[in-house]
Amino acid sequence: MSAYLSIRNLSVALKGGGPILRRVSLDVHPGQVHGLVGESGAGKSMIGKAVLGTLPRALQVTGGEIWLDGVNLETLPPSERRRRIGATAALIPQDPLTALNPSKRIGPQITRRLVDILGWSRADAQNRALELLAEVHIPEPARVMRNYPHELSGGMRQRILIAAAFAAEPQLIIADEPTTALDVTVQKQILRLIAQMQARHGTALMFVTHDLGVVSKVCDSLSVLYAGLVVENARMRRFFTRPIHPYSAALLAATPTYTDPFGSLKPVPQNVITAVETEVSQHDRRTGA
Amino acid sequence: MTLLRAILLRLLTTAITLFGVAVIVFVVIRVVPGNPIAMMLPPGATEADILRLETQYGFDKTIPQQFMIWLGGVMQGDFGTSISTRQPVSGLVLSRLPATLELSIVALIIAVTLGGTMALLGTRFRDSKTEGAIDVTAGMALSIPDFLWGLVLILLFGVLWPVFHISGRISPSLDIDFTTNFYLFEALLRLRFDVIADLIGHMVMPALALAIPLAAIIAQLLKQSLKETMHLDYVTLARTKGYGEAKVITREALPNALLPTLTLVGVQFTFLIGGTVIIERLFSYEGLGNMAIDAVINRDLPLIQGIVILFALIFTLVNLAVDMLYVVLNPRLRHA
Ligand SMILES: Nc1ncnc2c1ncn2[C@@H]1O[C@H](COP(=O)(O)OP(=O)(O)OP(=O)(O)O)[C@@H](O)[C@H]1O
Ligand SMILES: [Mg+2]
Numbered sequence: 001m002s003a004y005l006s007i008r009n010l011s012v013a014l015k016g017g018g019p020i021l022r023r024v025s026l027d028v029h030p031g032q033v034h035g036l037v038g039e040s041g042a043g044k045s046m047i048g049k050a051v052l053g054t055l056p057r058a059l060q061v062t063g064g065e066i067w068l069d070g071v072n073l074e075t076l077p078p079s080e081r082r083r084r085i086g087a088t089a090a091l092i093p094q095d096p097l098t099a100l101n102p103s104k105r106i107g108p109q110i111t112r113r114l115v116d117i118l119g120w121s122r123a124d125a126q127n128r129a130l131e132l133l134a135e136v137h138i139p140e141p142a143r144v145m146r147n148y149p150h151e152l153s154g155g156m157r158q159r160i161l162i163a164a165a166f167a168a169e170p171q172l173i174i175a176d177e178p179t180t181a182l183d184v185t186v187q188k189q190i191l192r193l194i195a196q197m198q199a200r201h202g203t204a205l206m207f208v209t210h211d212l213g214v215v216s217k218v219c220d221s222l223s224v225l226y227a228g229l230v231v232e233n234a235r236m237r238r239f240f241t242r243p244i245h246p247y248s249a250a251l252l253a254a255t256p257t258y259t260d261p262f263g264s265l266k267p268v269p270q271n272v273i274t275a276v277e278t279e280v281s282q283h284d285r286r287t288g289a
Numbered sequence: 290m291t292l293l294r295a296i297l298l299r300l301l302t303t304a305i306t307l308f309g310v311a312v313i314v315f316v317v318i319r320v321v322p323g324n325p326i327a328m329m330l331p332p333g334a335t336e337a338d339i340l341r342l343e344t345q346y347g348f349d350k351t352i353p354q355q356f357m358i359w360l361g362g363v364m365q366g367d368f369g370t371s372i373s374t375r376q377p378v379s380g381l382v383l384s385r386l387p388a389t390l391e392l393s394i395v396a397l398i399i400a401v402t403l404g405g406t407m408a409l410l411g412t413r414f415r416d417s418k419t420e421g422a423i424d425v426t427a428g429m430a431l432s433i434p435d436f437l438w439g440l441v442l443i444l445l446f447g448v449l450w451p452v453f454h455i456s457g458r459i460s461p462s463l464d465i466d467f468t469t470n471f472y473l474f475e476a477l478l479r480l481r482f483d484v485i486a487d488l489i490g491h492m493v494m495p496a497l498a499l500a501i502p503l504a505a506i507i508a509q510l511l512k513q514s515l516k517e518t519m520h521l522d523y524v525t526l527a528r529t530k531g532y533g534e535a536k537v538i539t540r541e542a543l544p545n546a547l548l549p550t551l552t553l554v555g556v557q558f559t560f561l562i563g564g565t566v567i568i569e570r571l572f573s574y575e576g577l578g579n580m581a582i583d584a585v586i587n588r589d590l591p592l593i594q595g596i597v598i599l600f601a602l603i604f605t606l607v608n609l610a611v612d613m614l615y616v617v618l619n620p621r622l623r624h625a
Contacts, residue, residue, distance in 0.1 A: 052529045057416065079533060086531015098522040103544040103620055117531040148620040161526075 003027035003067075004204045005051065005172050010064035011287075012043075012050055012228075020046055020059060021228040022283055027221075028172065031202040033195075035215040037251065038225030044208045046228075048174040051206075052085055053078075069171060086117040090165035092175040092194065096157035096182070100149035107145035110164045118168055132163035136193060155186040159193065166197055173198070176208045191218065212255040216240060224248045227280050247276045303605050310601040311363075311594070315356050318590050325372050325588035346372065346591075359594070368598075369591035373584070378595035382577065386599065387470035388458055389569070389576035392499070393562050395473070395492055399500035400561070401554075404507025411508065412515040412538050423508065430505035435564045439498035439571045446494060454491045456573035463487045495572040499561050506557050507550065514546040521545075548619055555611030559604045 005028040012021035021043050028034040036044040049055045051066055051073070066073045069088060073081050093099035100109060110132070111125035120128070126145075133141035136159040149157060158178065165173050175194060179187040195218045198205045207219060215222055215236075222239060224232045224247065232245040243249040250268040326342045327334075343349050347358055362369060368378040411423040433441070447455035454460070459472060463484050469475050473492070476484040518524060519542055527541045566578035573579070577596060584592040616622045 054525050054528050082528075082533065083531050085529060089529070091526060091529045093522055093526055095522060099526050101523040101527075101541055101545070103618070113530040150621050 004030045004069060006067040008065040010050060010066060011062045012046055012059055013062045015058055015060055019228060023287060024230050026223045026230060026233055028204045028206050030204050032220040033198060033205045033207055033218050035219035035222035036208045036225060037212055037215055037222060042225040043228040044225055045176050048176050048206065048208060052091060052174060053081055086113065088170055089172040090170040092162055092165045092173060092178045094177045094181055096154050096161055099161055100157055102149055106147050106160055110167055114168055128167055132167050136163045154182055158182060158190050162194060162197060166201055170203060172204045174206045212251060226276050229280050229283060231276060246272050306605060307601055311598055314594055314597045316352060318593055319352055323588045325590050328588050329372055368595040371589055371592040373587040373589045378591050382595045382599050384470055385577045385580050389565050389578060391471060391473045392492060392496055392565055392576060396496040396499035396561055397558055399496055400503035400507060403504035405511060407508035408511035408515060409538060411512040413534060415516055427505040427508045430501045435498050435502055436567045436571060438501050439568055442494045442498055453494050458491050458575050460487050495568045495574055498568055499564050503557050503561050507554055510553055511546060511550045514549050515542050518542040518546045551615055552611060555607060559607050562603060
């Protein structure tokens, strides 16, 4: 089965500075969920941003290919790249409190893309938005469409952002820690909702998280990152039974389980860190970064 | 209920402010040296003449007494009689107000257009040479005060390349029978394009002189605000939806970036109105400011008093308008 999103040797670096992503390769298959795990600063978010074309201005892609549905995005002119992303991919952002425009009503924030980028009629877009809001269990969708973001709770807003992401029926959705900004009580519901929506719409999903526990529940495959280097790409079942890389094994051991709820308090052993650091510097020497 | 309270509170503070301004001006112009009566009489007038007129205008009474008399008149809409022209102050002041309002509003429109364009361009091409050029231009525009801009403009477009009128408000030949003193607005409504062109030809230099420093402030503040907004998550999210940079700036960032800029621009606009005093003098533009300077030269105390109160009232109204606009543009306050 060919991948919907295929990243090959993607390198991202600070402009005039050190590497952030080190020849990252990974595949996200149609209708499947691919997890990105790694500690804070490993570069998980930057992979998503590189695909969506929203890297911070201080960063740039220095090499590699991003194939989306058989087209290498890096070879497209910027406006064409933008439209292609807008029409086929979507983002579920991390913080629902800052991801909605405070001066606009909810309705247009969902329908605008359908009308402007995909050329739908206003009425179609409106109906589609109502349908999606109902699907993410928003009560009284018609009223909520007329609300401003500040009138809604964080959980409601994240549901709305999920509805907005699925509205254009994208082939690929990137969810960057979509629950970390939420109340613990709401986190589970939102996670379940994303998984349900993904399954129902058959969307390919790239799911960024710190939490291997979450990965084990929703993902089909995953990439483990350390300092912008993919130390392991794996199918889910194999990963949890036989992780190949020592760093993966250490992460897995540090994941809380039913029998060991305080697992997350275990640090990754120092010798594992030293080994993976050596790997990173060897990689840099080999690639001349 | 809270809205009603807010309005009442606002009216109360406005009244207190105006009262305070009235007291201060009343006292100050009476303690500085210079006898208004002596100024209006021909040389060789007798002490008796002076005394008679002083009694007529009430200058023989104590300042508190004079103030109570003045306040009593104001309560009935009577702002006293101008000493130099012997006409009611209210009529004089109201006849000049439209000229100054038109000048200020045209200057504001120019400033917002120029400054807004610079801010949008600077944001669109941020961190490039274009932004640098805009920063330098704005910095220069700001470091020269409005009346010096007036002189520069007179030299450029009045002397070197005389395309605009350097003095007055309208050419006498085009002084059609206006029913109001809002010449420009009336000419626009009556579609008298020859008159409009002539009025603009007179107004463009004083308006520009007032507008340039304000445009620079708007450019700097709005650009700063826009650049901060461009980092926010909803702007990034809009990018992933397929919108280009220009759309993202104008549609997503601008409505939110306007808010913090608005209040400061409101304050700066009141400074601009204050600037009309000198600018109107410089361009012999028949407005309130020009009249204020004449009033000071003639020690025309009732007229000075009336003009200052009117300026204070205008400033308060501008601030009120800004606050209301802030509420209208901010959905978080609109529904509170
Ligand atoms: N605007 C920026 N300018 C320069 N460097 C940046 C910028 N944003 C991120 N980085 C760097 O890029 C690296 C990867 O960051 P990234 O946000 O992808 O990490 P992450 O894995 O998503 O971490 P987290 O789990 O905390 O979200 C970090 O080392 C960070 O210092
Ligand atoms: Mg991140």
